[in-house]
Amino acid sequence: MAAPALFPPPHMDEDGAAPPAPASQSPPPTEAEAPRGGGLLRRRPPVRVTSEFDSERRLFSHSLSCRVLDGIAKLRLRVSHGGRGGGVGGIAWGPPEVALLARNFSVVVDAASRGAVLSGAADLAGSLRLRAAHNTKEQQGEVSVTANLGDSPCKIELSSLVPPDGLPRATFLFPNGEVSVKEKKLDEDNRILSVNGIVKSHILNGVCTAVYNDNAMDLKYRYKDEEISFIPSISLPSNSVSFAFKRQLTPSDKLSYWYHFDTNYWGAVYKHRADKHLKWKAGYESNNRLGRASVWVGDASGSTKEVPLKAKVQFTLEVPQDNIQNAVVLFHVKKRWDF
Incomplete structure (x- = not known):
């Protein structure tokens, strides 16, 4: 069984920290204001x-x-x-x-795990880019080389485990998706070539996405305008059909609904945003027979980088349909300090 990749696929950005934000300009402190023996503190x-x-x-x-x-x-x-x-x-x-x-x-x-993961990337001659990762605990790594195909936006990548476990994986990347070919191990003696890919295309004012993986294909169409979103999907060969519907009632209110035809599972969520830092939603999921209501104070997207609000709180009420007495209140608090 092949080990999972140690770094993301080529269409994703490599891990790394964002460049530091420019410091605000301020006049230098006077001799009275400067900290005594504060050369180290000023450089901290x-x-x-x-x-x-x-x-x-x-x-x-x-x-x-x-x-x-x-x-x-x-x-x-x-x-x-x-x-x-x-x-x-x-x-x-x-x-x-x-x-x-x-x-x-x-x-x-x-x-x-008493181990470490080391990863790095470098631009080589021409349009080649080398990426490598190594897990000291598992004693396993991965190396990939990506090359631009002339002046076109297309790229090709070859990647392999280190030590190698079969043929390297080849990936062809183009503006609307990617296709990869890799060797798949069925048992000790049998290996086959496996083809996976994803393709996106604009059709009838919407986006159609096809994902192919291990002889299974998921087809999804997404239509969206300023007021509604409609997302039907089908999985082959299981013929599992589902759809999602979203309606923007007002700039602050949205209603979402989804339904799975093969299981009759459905769910609905109503969201309201009072302002940028206050949002609540309530909904129901039939597969879990569970109702939920949540409220966010702070940026619900997960960022805490805004000033002066550097905290967020989320409260969630979960009410099982079968036993209301087992309702629970959960909360999540995140706070940031800068020194």
Whole structure:
């Protein structure tokens, strides 16, 4: 069984930290305002601390990061602890994770597995780009080379595990999708060539997407305008048909509905956005026979980079249809500090 890829497919950006935001200009401090012996303090890079709590898992997680090497890389430390277990003070602390992240190089050390993942990328002569990754715990890596095909927007990539486990995978990338051919191992003696791909095309004011993987194909059509979205889909050869429908009632209100014909499962969600930092939604899923209602205070997209609001809170009420008395309230809190 082939090991999973150690870095994302070629159509995705490589891992790396975004360039540092330009510092605001301010007049230099006077001699009275300058910290005594503060040469080191003035050179200290800004430190960001982010803390989260998930009530469902009863887990706290903390992340500390700062720019190093004159801003070209980011150093990050992550640690988590829960309310159960026999750690220090009765709290179970998880092993830390330390990472050094740059645009073309990264090192992630996981104390839990006592291993590290190293990855890097470099531009070679001409239009070639080399990427490589290595997992010290698994003693396995992956290497790929991507080349532009002349002046066209198309590319071709060859990638292989290290040490190799069969023929390298070949991927052809073009503006509307990609197609890859790789060797698939059926058993110890039998191997076949497997073809996978994804193609997108604009049809009748919408986008049609075809995904082919292991002799199965998913076809999806998405029509969207300013008020409605309609998304029918079918899976072959199982002939599983479903559709989703979304209606923008007002600039702040949206109704979504989906239905699976083969299982009769359905669901509906109503969303309301009071402003940029306050949103709530309520819905029902028939497959889980569960009703949910959630409210967000803060940016619901997950970003906490806005100033002055650097926190978000999400409360969720889950009500089982079969036993209302088992309703639970879950919450998730995320807070950021800059030093």
